Amino acid sequence: MSTQSQEPMPMTWLDRAYENYYMRSSHVVSDRQLESLDPVGLRPPLGKYIAQLWQRRHFIWADARAKALGSQRGTLLGNAWLIVKPMLDALVYFVIFGLLLQTSRGIENFVGYLIIGVTLFPPLQRSITGGAQVVRNGRNMIRGFSFPRAVLPISYTLRSAIDTLPPLASVLFLVAVLPPHALPTLHWLLIIPIFLLQFMLALGLTFFAARITTLFPDMRNIWPFLTQFWFYGSGVFFSYERFIDHPTVLAFMDVNPGYLILTMYRDCILYDAMPDTRSWALLITWTFGALVLGFVFFWEKEVAYAVER
Template sequence: MHVARHKWRSSKTAQRGVEELNAQVARHEGRVQIVNPEGLHPLATRPTLREYISQLWARRFFITADARAKALRTTRDYRLWQLWLVLNPLFDVALYGFLFGMLLKTSRGIENFIGFLFIGIIFMSMMTGLMNSGISLMQSSRSMIRAFQFPRASIPFSTTLRSMIDNVLPAIVALLAAFLFQWGTWPSWTLILVVPLFILIHIFGCGLMLITARLTAQIPEAKTILGLVSRGLFFLSGVMFSIDRFAEHSAVHQVMSANPCYIFLTAVRDASIYRTAPSLATWGELVAWSVGAFVLGFIFFWRAEDKYVRLV
């Protein structure tokens, strides 16, 4: 009751203030100058797509510098923050390995299950981490968006580059640990293919981030739904088990096989611990998913460029 009364009094006070201001304007006898509206331009406008790309390219050094300055700082609040960059993925693998490998017996029929799990958890975390980084990204950058005029896509681009730098060490840990658990089987030349796969993963993740950044800026309630989608992808992409266990259910198996996250994980596992180069068809799918998600996300984000100042 007290809050409602306070809001009512505030609205009445504001209304009286507007009325007093209008009365002062009506009584004003000074010089009045009429401004031609044809010469006025709105401050927040959306540039053409070509101009927008040009603006981003002009700020490429700022994007790179910002990403490098913020990289490897996720856990600096901890005393041994550098060590936690390695310990965090190890603890995740230990937990999921115990739950799924020992209790639920999903390790059956999988060669080097621990290596399979290391690569699955760490590389999948890169994709879901990029997607989740877009949630509330624009709101957390509110002060910079309101204070400066710049292409807002600089923020997701910088965040993606920062994540790529942060993810190098966990990726190395995943691969080293995977090979340790198949001691005696040395890496093949196909291991070098993990590098372009690593880059494609971040291009794909950047597209997802651009989409989630705009969605959560316009629809704050989307945060809950996107959180569920992220967790669903993690558990439905063959991270802790082989999807061949669903071979009898052809519809389920086909849907899971078409999941781009699953295709990425399978390609990384094949190129590393299973010593097999992904087929040309697989490369085509991965490039199509990565470029498609990035282009779609970029255009979707750009179309709201003139709204972010008001949305945040």
């Protein structure tokens, strides 16, 4: 027995009105969604790029905090090495340069002078040598997700700042307990703005190093040599006025941001003195100049960081 096919029920005016409304509203939503999309592979404008970074601020902080204090995992002493290693470095430089080469002559509280130098300068070196690797180390993340690549240098610098806090605390403890005893004063509060300026400067240097190394990978092998020159030219364990009498070289070294940072730390920690206005002005200029120029320099090649090399 054959069955008769049922005729579809005719659409009422209400059905037609609902269908027309649904199609129109869907079309409007699609247009809005399309307007909010960015073309794939294009660099966003600088203002939008900064807004995207701000939207990811919680991720940046969580990523930095999760990776911080983790460089010594798997060792017997663990994070104690963050404090022990700078102290061992200070001991080596004290024996070689302080005792054997007598570079300590004329420097008040040479032990504290040395501890501050060998502990608080290396984070600036790592902003270049380690910062040069941030794009390369983030390849898997870059391939898997769409995000502003500046997240990687910012997260790395935050992690480095957190890693520096235990050594900084140990510096303050040691200069207080070791003769001639630099005891805490109100000038120690100036450590906070100096520390912040140091790591803002470090972030700017990381931006520069990350872009340059991405475009010229061989720089990974050159940065350590350049930063070693910077280390020895920043008065880390000696006062270079004793060894240099050429006024042009002295003037050049006197505006060295690494030397400025160490001198300002030493003034407020060891010598109970306010760093002079010139030092503050120079350091602030270096910091914001490096940060702004480094950020724009890094942003300009945003698309290139996804290219395999």
